[in-house]
Amino acid sequence: MILYITYFKIYNFKTQGKIVHFMKIGLVFNPFSYKLHEENIRIVQKYFGLFPPLSLAWVAAIAESAGHEVVIIDARTLELTIDETTNILKKFKPDLIGFMMTTYMFRETMEWAAALKAAVKAPVVIGGYNLRVYPRESLMNDVVDYGCLNHALVMFPAFLRELERERNFESVPGLIYKHNGDIIVNEASPEEEDFNAYPNPARHLLPNELYAEFPTERKNFTVMITSLGCPMRCVFCEAGGTKYSPRSPVIVVDEIEQCVRDFGIREIDIFDYDFTFQRGRVESICDGIIGRGLDVTWACRSRIDHVDAMLLEKMRKAGCRRIYYGIESSNQDILAAMHKQISVAQVMDTIDLTRRTGIKTLGFFLAGVPGETRKSLEQTVKFAKRLKLDYAQFSKLTAKPWTTLWKDMVQNTGKDYWKDYVLGVEQEKQLPRAWTSLSNEEIDRLTKRAYLKFYGSPRFLWRATKSVASFTEFKRKFLALIDMIFKQENKSETWTLKHATFKTYNENRTRRIKYFLNHLSSLSAAKKDGE
């Protein structure tokens, strides 16, 4: 009997009998509050939505494909405290705890990692975009034992193998680790660029029924990534100039079908930087959705100049209900200065065409752009209203890590705020915006006003109310409007108090408690079975 159990434990059906060692990995998505250095104002962050921790779902799928056992604890959506998360992890008994890490939320994630590591006594591995920018600085924190430099496809299985056995960490591509007081950064494998080779994100480990974003009309809701990178070079964007790596249409449609069939998903937000970058690929994906008769609606992000009437019509037929366009400004000179490579005329044509096709539009705009004046920003807001967009997002242009604006700022000032923030030697603050004569205070005030002007007009409210699909959607939007009118701070300094008590809008409180209890009892049951 003992022999049988041992054999069962080391025989992995997914790897067709290849002998692998099992590790138990607890991946934690911690809640994050509002930060002064963010590009969005607080109200937007509050109502932005609850999204599945997709990066961790990819990592989980990669680890599971290699035969390991994984839980993802979405502490943000489940509104779990550190103690509650510790309880779940203690029941699961992980050999390793993992976190996804962005530069902006670095310190908060570190606080969670420190507390959970102390309670559970397992090493900590981190990954995410921040590691690409600041690999050494991130590992300088004592809490972190290991880091993933780039993607996890090759790195994570190789790392888990070495962690269990020989600990030849120098052989693991893309691993960041500590050795005799040094931080070693191994070069990543080029194979990780092949996005087709990735398994689908492990949505079976997520509370899919709890997610929603601000415009969500149907549930269950999820997000999806079907391509990596964007080769365009807008000066404010972290993705600019990165290699475009798409998943094949069949793989994408298979993932959509899995979402619909296995997780009851009816609405998907495709978070690719530019979903319509390859026209033929989008057409094939649409044909696949239509051909398989999938009951799903979806949204995506596109450049203004990467759609046309025929493509939009096909996208609508395949369930596309919203397109998010990067418009940024109504001023042609400013667009040119930001290397956006679109014209104001193209913006007007594409938005009009999209609306006439029956697809809702969201425009991304930037406040405080190079050469921005109070007048140019007010013109941009008027332009947004004239376009009759269904949604508009006004973000404060910020020199984010790995953007051209950031490189210029580091070169000109000799200071890298983000690096210092990760190292813990710089306090959270708004970054200076040397490219405009507007002060940060003015940009804050004008951005808040932009929202009120756009969303507060009676004509917009009437249009928006008519198109609401459910009471949940109405309630979410109504509460956001009330918050926007009555709860926005007048001055940025008062944010410090507010953001300390920041809470994301959560419309699923009862369901979340039910899910949490189920989660705990299923882990207890699994523990009893294993005993």
Ligand code: B12
């Ligand atoms: C979906 C998404 C979200 C979702 C879900 C969170 C998530 N990332 O899972 C939501 C909406 C919640 C979100 C929130 C935020 N996000 Co976000 N998000 C994305 C997005 C669009 C897709 C992520 C994805 O699945 N990519 C595809 C996979 C294959 O790549 P990946 O995410 O890099 O993950 C791989 C590796 O990084 C690595 N890895 C990642 N995590 C881990 C963990 C471990 C343990 C290991 C071993 C490896 C590993 O392995 C993965 C598989 O190869 C990316 C942009 C993008 N296209 O990647 C931005 C992105 C990651 N987000 C970003 C930002 C800024 C944020 C926010 C700060 C926004 C905000 N102001 O609220 C928050 C912070 C969240 C937090 N906890 O820190 C930035 C990060 C920039 C930076 N310098 O850190 C990105 C890169 C977008 C961008 N270009 O600006 N985000």
Ligand code: SF4
């Ligand atoms: S803003 Fe859009 S088009 Fe420009 S680099 Fe970023 S993702 Fe690409």
